[in-house]
Amino acid sequence: MLKWLVGLSAAQTMLLIFVALRVVAVDMRTDDIASNSERAADAAAHRPAAMAAQPSTLGLARGAGAVNIDDIRAVIREEIALLAPADKAARNSDSELASASQNPTRQPPTHQSNEQTKRAAAAFAQELNIYRNRGDLTEMQISDLYGKIAKLPPGAQNEALSQLAKAVNSGAISARM
Amino acid sequence: MKLKRNTLSLAAVIAALSGAAIAGMVQPAPVDVDLTTRFAGGDMLSARYAPNKNEFIGCGVRKFDDGAGGATAFGFCQAEDAKGERGFCNTNNEDLLDAIEASADYGYISFSWDKDGICRRIGFSNQSFYVPPNVGSNL
Numbered sequence: 001m002l003k004w005l006v007g008l009s010a011a012q013t014m015l016l017i018f019v020a021l022r023v024v025a026v027d028m029r030t031d032d033i034a035s036n037s038e039r040a041a042d043a044a045a046h047r048p049a050a051m052a053a054q055p056s057t058l059g060l061a062r063g064a065g066a067v068n069i070d071d072i073r074a075v076i077r078e079e080i081a082l083l084a085p086a087d088k089a090a091r092n093s094d095s096e097l098a099s100a101s102q103n104p105t106r107q108p109p110t111h112q113s114n115e116q117t118k119r120a121a122a123a124f125a126q127e128l129n130i131y132r133n134r135g136d137l138t139e140m141q142i143s144d145l146y147g148k149i150a151k152l153p154p155g156a157q158n159e160a161l162s163q164l165a166k167a168v169n170s171g172a173i174s175a176r177m
Numbered sequence: 178m179k180l181k182r183n184t185l186s187l188a189a190v191i192a193a194l195s196g197a198a199i200a201g202m203v204q205p206a207p208v209d210v211d212l213t214t215r216f217a218g219g220d221m222l223s224a225r226y227a228p229n230k231n232e233f234i235g236c237g238v239r240k241f242d243d244g245a246g247g248a249t250a251f252g253f254c255q256a257e258d259a260k261g262e263r264g265f266c267n268t269n270n271e272d273l274l275d276a277i278e279a280s281a282d283y284g285y286i287s288f289s290w291d292k293d294g295i296c297r298r299i300g301f302s303n304q305s306f307y308v309p310p311n312v313g314s315n316l
Contacts, residue, residue: 143239157249161269164267165267168263169264
């Protein structure tokens with residue numbers, strides 16, 4: 001009778017040890033699956049909404065079971081490919097801005113010429129003021145004024161001619177041309 | 178007595194016919210300057226021999242070497258009438274400059290200008306009735 005009891009005890013002990021080992025193995029496996037699922041969830045959160053709506057080729061969004069390192073690499077490659085067109089567009093925009101700042105011809109040319117014209121016309125007005133209310137101008141002085149006008153930029157010449165005519169018509173400058 | 182009267186009559190007829198032979202249509206145009214419409218006109222002969230010290234009318238051109246093988250040209254017209262009213266304008270319009278340079282010694286000149294003193298119209302009319310009588314005849 002005793003032999004039977006000892007035998008049964010030994011078998012029970014062996015069985016318990018086996019079950020314990022199996023429990024530990026399943027527990028470890030469960031931890032692995034849980035950590036992989038968290039990583040997959042993070043990757044899906046960074047995906048664009050349109051792509052997230054599509055089923056993943058790896059089946060991660062559906063909560064598939066086994067995940068290995070190759071799957072993870074594939075996910076990373078997919079994310080990089082999605083980011084690449086946007087990055088290229090941003091780089092193109094930066095290069096356009098750089099070339100625009102380096103190319104001086106993009107500045108409107110009329111801005112500089114208008115400034116030159118205004119300055120030249122103002123300088124001639126000062127020259128003209130010298131002759132105001134000083135009696136009749138001589139032929140030399142008249143020719144000198146026209147000579148100064150001839151040296152002005154084309155845009156300022158008309159303004160200078162106008163200044164001279166107005167001065168003569170108002171009587172401020174007396175001259176028989 | 179009758180012969181003397183006939184001689185005098187004949188002399189008068191000859192004198193009258195002589196005047197008619199060197200006559201022709203004469204149409205003087207004294208200088209007139211209208212500051213309201215900015216217009217001036219008149220013939221040079223009438224201005225030259227006007228019974229005052231004011232009247233004159235004329236146009237001219239000045240050219241300056243631009244240092245690049247060409248020239249910069251400016252034209253002008255000016256006039257003053259018997260009342261002392263004066264008009265003056267400048268231009269660098271090539272066509273108006275051509276008109277100024279095509280003028281003759283005697284003639285009727287007219288020009289108008291805008292509020293900026295730039296010539297907008299220049300006209301010349303060279304007619305026989307503007308030629309002075311003492312120039313000479315080819316008859």
